[in-house]
Amino acid sequence: MAGARSDDELSRSDAMEKIEWREGGCAIEGHRGFVKALLATENKSDLMSLEVWGDAHEYVPYQRVYYYLRVPRPAYVTLFWIGPDGDVFVPFQNLKIPANRDVSVDPDSIVVPPLGREQWVALATLEAAPLPCFDSDKGQVAWLNRLKKLPLGVGRWEVRSKR
Secondary structure (H helix, E strand, C coil): CCCCCCHHHHHHHHCCEEEECCCCCEEECCCHHHHHHHHHCCCCCCCCCCEEEECCCEECCCCEEEEEEEECCCEEEEEEEECCCCCEEEEEEEEEECECCCEEEEEEEECCCCCCEEEEEEEEECCCCCCCCCCCHHHHHHHHHHHCCCCEEEEEEEEEECC
């Protein structure tokens, strides 16, 4: 962060819970229907919301990435990193997050090419919802449609990667 931080930001940072996630992620390539459905997913539940943000708005190749999350009730969060070419990387899934607390997540992620506009979409559910990483495009869309019937929090963050 550039510039001076407010008292609220400092107190939130001091109270932040830090999670190191080392279980690995999964890559989803060429699933255009799933990406389209994911990008169209909205937070329609009064029971759940989700804030997601990163440690920067711009990244350079091989820069480490830290994710920040906040939910109003205990939840399981899965984050989808949609690259400039539409491929998806899931750095973590079903990560249990406590209620009303800023959480810093370090899944040991770095930025890799291709570079450009990148979008993060995170989903929060009240119960774990294992993502079928290696399923077909149609199977992943069906998984997402099942999730949409539950209380679902949706958070977004947009970043740029550049040389």
